[in-house]
Amino acid sequence: MFPIKLGVFMTAITLIHSVFAEDIPNPPQALAFHGSDWPDFDAHVRRWSSYSAPKFTGVFKPRTEDELSQGVAYLAKTKQRFLATKAGGHGNSPTLGTTYNEVVQVNMENFRHVIFGKDGDKVTVTVGGGARMQDIIPRLHAEGREMTVGSFPCVGTHGVLLGGGMGRLMGKHGLMIDSLLRIKVALWNGTIVEASESSYPDLFWGIRGAGHNFGVVVESTFKTYPDEGGMHYNADMVFTDDSIDGVLETAMEVIEAGLEPSVFLILGYLFDETAMKPVLFINIVSAHDTEAGKSVSARFASSSSQGITRVHFNETLITFAELGSGAALPGVCANSLSQDLYTASSPSLFSPESMKAVYASYASFISANPAANRSILLFEAASPHVIASVPDDATAYPHRGKMVTNAIIQVTWDDESLNEVADAWGRETRNLLARPENSGYEKLYAYINYANRDEPLQALFGYEEWRWEKLSKLKREYDPEGYFDGYHGIPRVVEGWYGKEAAGAGSMQKPMSTPHEEL
Numbered sequence: 001m002f003p004i005k006l007g008v009f010m011t012a013i014t015l016i017h018s019v020f021a022e023d024i025p026n027p028p029q030a031l032a033f034h035g036s037d038w039p040d041f042d043a044h045v046r047r048w049s050s051y052s053a054p055k056f057t058g059v060f061k062p063r064t065e066d067e068l069s070q071g072v073a074y075l076a077k078t079k080q081r082f083l084a085t086k087a088g089g090h091g092n093s094p095t096l097g098t099t100y101n102e103v104v105q106v107n108m109e110n111f112r113h114v115i116f117g118k119d120g121d122k123v124t125v126t127v128g129g130g131a132r133m134q135d136i137i138p139r140l141h142a143e144g145r146e147m148t149v150g151s152f153p154c155v156g157t158h159g160v161l162l163g164g165g166m167g168r169l170m171g172k173h174g175l176m177i178d179s180l181l182r183i184k185v186a187l188w189n190g191t192i193v194e195a196s197e198s199s200y201p202d203l204f205w206g207i208r209g210a211g212h213n214f215g216v217v218v219e220s221t222f223k224t225y226p227d228e229g230g231m232h233y234n235a236d237m238v239f240t241d242d243s244i245d246g247v248l249e250t251a252m253e254v255i256e257a258g259l260e261p262s263v264f265l266i267l268g269y270l271f272d273e274t275a276m277k278p279v280l281f282i283n284i285v286s287a288h289d290t291e292a293g294k295s296v297s298a299r300f301a302s303s304s305s306q307g308i309t310r311v312h313f314n315e316t317l318i319t320f321a322e323l324g325s326g327a328a329l330p331g332v333c334a335n336s337l338s339q340d341l342y343t344a345s346s347p348s349l350f351s352p353e354s355m356k357a358v359y360a361s362y363a364s365f366i367s368a369n370p371a372a373n374r375s376i377l378l379f380e381a382a383s384p385h386v387i388a389s390v391p392d393d394a395t396a397y398p399h400r401g402k403m404v405t406n407a408i409i410q411v412t413w414d415d416e417s418l419n420e421v422a423d424a425w426g427r428e429t430r431n432l433l434a435r436p437e438n439s440g441y442e443k444l445y446a447y448i449n450y451a452n453r454d455e456p457l458q459a460l461f462g463y464e465e466w467r468w469e470k471l472s473k474l475k476r477e478y479d480p481e482g483y484f485d486g487y488h489g490i491p492r493v494v495e496g497w498y499g500k501e502a503a504g505a506g507s508m509q510k511p512m513s514t515p516h517e518e519l
């Protein structure tokens with residue numbers, strides 16, 4: 001729809017006129033547009049996942065808000081597709097690759113500022129659209145403040161924010177979007193607007209949950225919270241294989257009884273390359289409430305009556321900065337591997353039978369495909385009450401109170417010949433967990449930032465028709481030409497939503513005939 005001419009970029013700004021294709025006008029002279037022969041090109045377009053990744057033809061790297069505005073206006077005027085990225089470059093949705101075969105990267109690395117301020121009695125932090133989690137977490141810690149942030153340092157603050165923004169503190173402080181006070185955005189034509197409850201409130205509503213669809217974020221301002229001394233209880237534990245029944249049943253009891261707001265529980269499967277078998281582990285974090293954390297840990301102590309043998313147990317107190325360092329799962333941030341994510345949610349925990357079946361299937365999958373041995377499964381659980389305390393219609397994020405546990409199936413491999421088999425295993429695993437008898441939901445609910453490409457759009461944006469109407473109207477108004485369609489794009493017409501709703505998660509046992517990327 002928006003043809004890109006190959007070779008339209010130049011190696012240096014001064015060469016614009018000599019190499020620019022004649023049928024596309026040159027970009028404004030002073031702007032930092034670079035072609036694929038730029039020596040730094042590869043470093044700029046490298047991404048976390050090479051699987052179904054967008055293919056960049058050039059890089060536009062604005063240095064100021066004004067340059068961003070001019071460059072985006074130029075790209076739209078010349079009908080060249082673009083994708084704002086390279087804060088983290090961790091957006092793994094295969095829709096990016098299928099939408100963007102030839103696309104200009106709007107590289108936001110010059111927008112990594114983190115500035116503290118005051119808004120009435122609130123202590124705020126303004127974060128640039130190119131900042132990564134590693135840019136804000138240590139700064140918050142140094143200021144004695146905290147907020148919900150993503151769990152890994154390498155990930156972009158804004159890719160996370162725009163889908164809602166989950167993290168270990170969400171039981172206490174809600175989603176990242178729930179702390180957002182205002183956001184400055186370059187629209188498709190380069191116009192810069194600031195959205196908040198009182199300025200462009202409709203756009204502010206849409207950005208909070210469907211935010212990849214509307215513009216390039218210059219910066220966002222959040223309220224922050226005192227860090228109450230800053231220490232977090234952290235416990236890591238590993239169990240024997242034959243503890244799986246006891247651990248899963250105990251986890252179900254703990255989650256059904258309700259987690260304290262301070263607690264974030266991860267139950268996961270890793271692969272031990274030396275022993276050539278999966279490892280069943282749990283990580284528990286409790287923000288400023290050691291007793292709450294300890295009481296959950298105690299439930300997983302070795303016990304013959306529960307059938308649990310805990311072979312490793314390490315309890316510590318760590319700072320907010322250490323919590324966000326990603327030390328719990330080193331290697332997760334490694335770039336350029338093939339990565340494919342699938343997800344499903346449960347109002348409590350997935351049935352122990354299904355999680356046990358997934359453990360066995362994971363062992364078989366890795367044994368048969370050793371090149372995929374960095375794949376992991378995470379079941380992340382938190383108290384839903386603070387998130388649910390925000391009215392359901394207050395933001396585009398549609399899953400308030402629904403996602404007590406999210407399953408994250410992260411298939412990782414480094415051999416392209418495995419593309420199909422790896423993707424199929426991820427999808428089948430999600431399908432098994434998402435069955436109503438396993439997830440507890442008749443329909444699939446999927447957090448957009450962990451979603452793949454075959455979910456019904458409603459699973460990402462909500463099953464209520466009023467949401468489809470509102471989102472499509474916003475899309476027509478703020479992205480009429482579809483420049484921001486690449487990350488789970490919203491249909492511009494309401495009709496685009498009808499007839500696509502899956503009857504229920506069970507319908508995904510076969511590949512869906514209308515995956516949402518084809519809408």
Ligand SMILES: Cc1cc2nc3c(=O)[nH]c(=O)nc-3n(C[C@H](O)[C@H](O)[C@H](O)COP(=O)(O)OP(=O)(O)OC[C@H]3O[C@@H](n4cnc5c(N)ncnc54)[C@H](O)[C@@H]3O)c2cc1C
Pocket residue numbers: 048083084085086087088089090091092108129130149150151152154155156157158159160161162163164165166167212215216217218332333449450486487
């Ligand atoms: C290792 C890892 C850990 C993760 N942990 C969490 C977590 O704790 N919580 C959570 O909620 N999610 C988490 N995620 C999922 C994460 O939210 C998504 O992968 C997200 O898309 C990554 O954003 P990014 O900015 O790094 O990626 P990018 O690929 O740079 O961006 C992803 C999408 O966001 C858009 N985008 C990014 N920046 C801007 C901007 N400034 N303006 C406009 N659009 C922009 C891009 O255009 C693209 O559509 C994790 C993912 C990974 C790989």
